[in-house]
Amino acid sequence: MKFIVSSSALLKQLQQINGVINANTVLPILEDFLFQIEENKLTVVATDLETVMKIHMDIEAKETGRVCIPAKILMDSLKNTADQPLTFTIDSNYAVEITSDNGKYKVMGENPDNFPKEPVAEEPNAFTMTSTALLTAINKTLFAVSNDDLRPAMTGVFFELNENSLTTVATDAHRLVKYKRKDVSCPKNDSFIVPKKPLTLLKNSLSDNLDELKVSYTANHLFVEHKTTQLVCRLIDARYPDYKVVIPLDNPYKLKVSRTDFQGSLRRVSIFSNKSTNQVALSISGSELQMASQDVDFSFEGNERMKCQFDGEDMQIAFNARFLIEMLSATSSDEVVIELSTSSKAGIIKPTEQEPEEELMMLVMPLMLNN
Helix, strand or coil: CEEEEEHHHHHHHHHHHHHHCCCCCCCHHHHEEEEEEECCEEEEEEECCCEEEEEEEECEECCCEEEEEEHHHHHHHHHCCCCCEEEEEECCCCEEEEEECCEEEEEECECHHHCCCCCCCCCCEEEEEEHHHHHHHHHHHHHHCCCCCCCHHHHEEEEEEECCEEEEEEECCCEEEEEEECCCCCCCCEEEEEEHHHHHHHHHHCCCCCCEEEEEECCCEEEEEECCEEEEEECCCCCCCCHHHHCCCCCCEEEEEEHHHHHHHHHHHHCCCCCCCCEEEEEEECCEEEEEEEEHHHCEEEEEEEECEEECCCEEEEEEHHHHHHHHHCCCCCEEEEEECCCCCCEEEEECCCCCCEEEEEEECCECCCC
């Protein structure tokens, strides 16, 4: 079997799916890419048994065939090869010979029959959405996903489908992000939890444009198709906590600040905070917001003040500065409103300007004030 492909085009495509492969895997064949050639079309598949990602590209080939090629050595070789046509020749023992303009390289492939079969979508529920819509939904929620394996439901993003909207939710019990798209129509009211790894892979491979994606799901799997790329992943089999009960209904005090100024102040002040809590205390009175942090063990202390608009009684409340900085990065609005009630109740962060089809709400739990 023989085929010819551009080295740079192949590298670009393989970089999209290389992240699926784990460094230390149980089955050696999971360290390989599966190459499938059919009528001048090459399909390359990578899997870790939970997530499968595949790309399709045009090549020059007269035959059909399949082979498994070790991913690491192929990627390292392509990264160090100038843009040129490469000829791959595979013999009956799956030995792979790669010929370039001025070199010849050999690598031992493996039997493709040993490569795991991918899940098939039997009678899936399907809907379409733009690449931008899915990319934004991932970017605005993924950072708040929990890393606690004892709570499997919270280690993924919760997708809540409605006939006229799609809502994505992520929480780690200290903060919660809810992002709603009103320009997506789903076949029925439904919900599922998508793990962090496949969403990270999608985030790195999707373009921020209006290309249409086909999203389909079954009881156990999610399927995403985008032009020449396809992703299949196993869904998290767990019940997502009822996030609506933790969102306070009455937060009467409104603090309005410049997002970039507030974020900059938090970055500077948090340098002097306790490294385990990242605590920054906010003191709000009238049109002034004061931020203070300290690390008693090292006698570090940081203070800053900035202008704000505050509608409410003077108050003090403390938050984890790292959480606030990450949440402020999830919005591009010039100003944000933080809705508060007391120093022991959650604060709600909302951007002042949002696109008509979007709705973003972020909640963060306060820390005990160090008096």
